[in-house]
Amino acid sequence: MSSHHSLQHSNNDLKLHWTVAGLTLTTVAAYLIFCHVAGEPWRINLPEDQRVLIRTLFYVLAIIGFPVTNLLRHIQLRLNQTMPGPKPAKQRYLLTVIVSMGLAETVALMGLVIFLLGDDYNTLYIFTALSVLAVFLYRPKADEYREIIVALASREDDDD
Secondary structure, three states: OOHHHHHHHHHHHOHHHHHHHHHHHHHHHHHHHHHHHOOHHHOOOOOHHHHHHHHHHHHHHHHHHHHHHHHHHHHHHHHHHHOOOOOOHHHHHHHHHHHHHHHHHHHHHHHHHHHHOOOOHHHHHHHHHHHHHHHHHOOOOHHHHHHHHHHHHHHHHHHO
């Protein structure tokens, strides 16, 4: 199989994976739209000292979340290549993408929560931007998917 044909095949296999990433971005955008259009009546406006504590905690969680997500993704990718069982590469990689996108969306959700607790739009935008960055960094990648396919194929060859 030529590398161009292999690339096209893996890109077609990743349509559902890209849909998950697209839905994550859509949800993040929905948070922003909600806050601008209908968020004001939902705001609690906690005292500043309480918001600073929560905001700081959320920033720490978001900052820690990036390397943790990267580590989890690395572990999942290796498990996708080595775990026994009949699951195809496409299904194995989908779980990796879902977990990564879920963690990316959590960052935007923290921005929504702190906004609803009374923080300003600037904080909402920062968390939203961090979430979009996480979606970009942990998006579905054809190279990762192909590595899983190759590893599973070589394992099957070893079994024969």
